Amino acid sequence: MPGFVREHLRPLAGSAGLHLALLAALAGTALNWTSKQPPVQLAIEGVVVDARDLPKSLSGTRPSPKPAVKPQPAPAPVVEPPPPEPAPVPEEDVQAKQQQAEAAAARARAEAESKAKARAEAERQQAVEREAREKADAQQKKQAEADAKRKAAEQAEQKKAAEAEAKRKKEEDARAAHDAKVRSDREADLKRQLAAEEEGAAVARSGVVDEYRALLAQAIERNWIRPPSARAGLECTLFVTQATGGTVVDVKLGACNGDQTVRESIVNAVYRASPLPAPRDPRAFERRLEIVFKPTE
């Protein structure tokens, strides 16, 4: 044997290694597999809430969100028209160059003439300028007046718009505030409802409702005088109305696979069980009960 081992050491080691590797892989898979096991279904008795039972606020008629207040376009800035450019005054550069003396007199005359001329021209020029300036001033004044007038009108308009906007905004705010209040009220209601439901669900989860139903079924079965025609597999749905205190007010039989005698005996059993037992937790009390009567054999 040892010889065999020695002889086949390598393949054996290889085989062992392979086995180990496979084992490891298998273990890994197994672990993986265990971890991938679907979670154990906990037997939680969920209370099925019928949409029809929910308060209206919950279903369908959720208030649509109010659109955000639209920003009012800012009033366009009033652009001041630029003052009119004063007309450029031409500059007459009279240059007296070194003239010949002879020509000086003529020139002087001519100069005087031209001076007078220039003066006249200048005066005329000045008059034109003054006129132009006056005209420009008048125009400017007129423009300014018009501008002022327009500006005033614009300002009035703007003021009016602002006032309207303010009013609108005020109304909007009021409405928004109202809506917000309604919404918050509804939310509060909803929260209360949810809290109540949650509490109901909690009650249900705690088994009180199941216990109550079992208690009722027991009370009915205890009071049931089983007719011989009641066969195995009997199942009848009872709609029971009870007053506070458990007094049976009305009994209606729904689906029932018993004969007339059996049906009557079950209805009578409910009346005989009156007053019905109260639930351990008063919150589990229901005025209208739907009880599935499935007597034990």
Place this chain on the structure above:
Amino acid sequence: MHSVTVRIGRFAAQLAGLTLVLLLASQPSRAQLRLDVTEGVRDAVPIAIVPFGGQAEGGPSDIAAIVSGDLRLSGRFAPLDRQDMVARPTTGQEIRFQDWRLLKSDYLVVGRLNSKGGGSAVDFELFNVQTGQQLLADSIPVVGQGQRAAAHRIADLVFERLTGIPGAFSTRIAYVSVAGTPPRQRYRLVVSDADGYNQRTVTESGEPLMSPSWSPDGQSLAYVSFETKTSAIYVQRLATGERRRVSARSGINGAPAFSPDGQRLAITLSRDGNLDIYVLELATQSLTRMTSDEAIDTEATWTPDGRSLYFTSDRAGSAQIYRMDLDGAKQAQRVTFTNGYNARPRVSPDGKELALVTLDRGGYRIGVLDLKTRNLRVLTDGRQDESPSYAPNGATIIYASESRGQGDLALVSSDGRYQERLRSDSGDVREPAWSPFAPR
């Protein structure tokens, strides 16, 4: 020989009443068969039957008392004690339902005896106390047997309305009563109402009387009498007392059973050496041998369609029940396989079951064999229970139960749920036979 003794067993011993020495009874029995419920009733529906108007309370024709007694005897109802009643309404308008709800009665019967023209009638109403709903309102004319009969009819109708099964309170039972101690005994064949009242002696003898069997019309009884020191079968009309000896062949003439058409009797004869079943045409006296086995074949009973017989035979070594078709090859098929002894079959009115005597845990008890499933249910727990007979509505089986040497009658519902022992003070009572429904 030991095995032979065992083999012959009880049913042969019943037939072999020859050994009984008989003399006139020293004390003629005048006692009434008193049917007292001595065992508790489970699951009985509480019902109040208010004393009826127009008649005094407490007499033998107290209608409400008769209806209460009938319903209580059915095992299905627990009538309210009269002293617990807080009111005596006799019509629906007078009922305050809350009173009866407080008394925990589910149903209420009110009524009154009214004179109508020359005769009288009983008007009655049945109510559901819980809902106040009127379930029945009817008027029963008082004729013939009078107020008791009218009361039984009311019980029939109330029972049928509340259980869905026709009531069998207007029927009768026949039985044999034995008074005195051997060797001075007096045998009487008695017919009474199903509640034990109105006993009438059909015939009387210092010799044994046995095996009464009703004709399907309820007018006649066939029975075995040893009045000539040997057995003979008679058919007697109850109304007139007129009777006919239909079989007095050599050896044993026993166990007559009317066919459903009333024209034939299945009987047991030993004229050919051992006990075998024969069918006798009453009009022609023609006799057809049905079995020719070496074993004992006896206690034949007809299926409701009249085409087959069930009977007891010990051909397999112990008493068991077999079935045979009349028009077939006369091949008998064994139908009982549970328990070592099954005898005295009676077919239920619906043909689905056999009531029989079975040896169960050391006692002879009444069982019911479901013919479809072959399931045998033991219904009683006596030591010597015998002679089961179905009520014509199939709901109840009457049988004889012997304890301390005294035979009493007892009732058991065919589902075994209700069991009532009826104590009789008229001596040893045996072989009850429940009548068919009276023709209406």
